[in-house]
Amino acid sequence: MLLAVAHGSRDAVSSAAIRGLIRRVRALRPEVEVQCCFLDRNLPPISEALSQLRGENPILVPLLLSTGYHVRVDIPAAVAAAGLPPSQVARALGPHPLLAEALAARLAETGASPEAPVVLAGAGSSDPTAVADTTRMAHLLARHLGRPVTPAHLSATGPTPHEAVAALRAAGHHDVAVATYLLAPGFFARRAATTEARWTSPPLAAHDAIARLILHRYDEALSFPCWTGGAGYLVRTGVGGSAATGRRWSR
Structure with missing residues (x-):
C-alpha cells in the first residue's frame, strides 16, 4: 500500500x-x-x-x-x-529527471522562448539539505533545457525569484522565464507569479x-x-x- x-x-x-x-x-x-x-x-x-x-x-x-x-x-x-x-x-x-520533464512541459505551455534564461522558484527552507536539493534540481533542469537555470527560494533563503529575475534583467536579459517548482497552487505559487518575468509556469501537480x-x-x-x-x-x-x-x- x-x-x-x-x-x-x-x-x-x-x-x-x-x-x-x-x-x-x-x-x-x-x-x-x-x-x-x-x-x-x-x-x-x-x-x-x-x-x-x-x-x-x-x-x-x-x-x-x-x-x-x-x-x-x-x-x-x-x-x-x-x-x-x-x-x-x-x-x-526531488531532485529527479522526471521533475525536469514536468517543469519543462509547464514552461512550454506558457509559450516561453527556448532561449530565455530560467529562474527555478522553489519554496525555500532553513534546512541546508533542502536548499542543496533545489540547487541540484536547477542543474537537472538546465541540462534538460540546454540553457541556464538559476535556483531561487520563496522563503527562508536567497536569492528570491524576484531578486533572481531582476539580476538577469539587469544583466541584459529582457525576457526571463520562471519555472514554478511547487506541486500545488496556493500562497507561494501566487508569490512566484509576481516577479517581472515575462513567463511564469503553473505548479506541477497535474x-x-x-x-x-x-x-x-x-x-x-x-x-x-x-x-x-x-x-x-x-x-x-x-x-x-x-x-x-x-x-x-x-x-
Whole structure:
C-alpha cells in the first residue's frame, strides 16, 4: 500500500490539486492501494491515517520536493509514534529527471522562448539539505533545457525569484522565464507569479510525470533498504545514500 504524505495548505485549491494528483497515481497503477494524508491543515492528518492503517505496513511517499525537516524528522517521528518500522518511509520526490520533464512541459505551455534564461522558484527552507536539493534540481533542469537555470527560494533563503529575475534583467536579459517548482497552487505559487518575468509556469501537480515519480519512489522504497539518520530516526534514501552526507546504512 502507498500512503502519500502531502504538506497541507489553508488554500482549498491546493488540497484539491493534491487529491487530483492522487487520482492520477491510482489510474496509473490500479492494483496498488493509494491513500493520502497531510502533515498540517488538511484531513486526514498523518497520525490518524497511520493509526487506521496499523498492521498494513504502508510505504509512505512524501509529496515533498526536497529532503528537508519534514522528510528527515516529522514523517519518521509519526511513523515511530504509530509503531511502524522506519523502513516504510520513501525518498522525497526531488531532485529527479522526471521533475525536469514536468517543469519543462509547464514552461512550454506558457509559450516561453527556448532561449530565455530560467529562474527555478522553489519554496525555500532553513534546512541546508533542502536548499542543496533545489540547487541540484536547477542543474537537472538546465541540462534538460540546454540553457541556464538559476535556483531561487520563496522563503527562508536567497536569492528570491524576484531578486533572481531582476539580476538577469539587469544583466541584459529582457525576457526571463520562471519555472514554478511547487506541486500545488496556493500562497507561494501566487508569490512566484509576481516577479517581472515575462513567463511564469503553473505548479506541477497535474502533470503525469509527477504521478509516475510518486510510483517510482514507491517502487524504489520496496526494492532498496537504505536509510540515513535524522534527529534519532532513520529515513530511506535509496541506492547511493544521503545526498547530504553520502553515508548509507543497510538493513
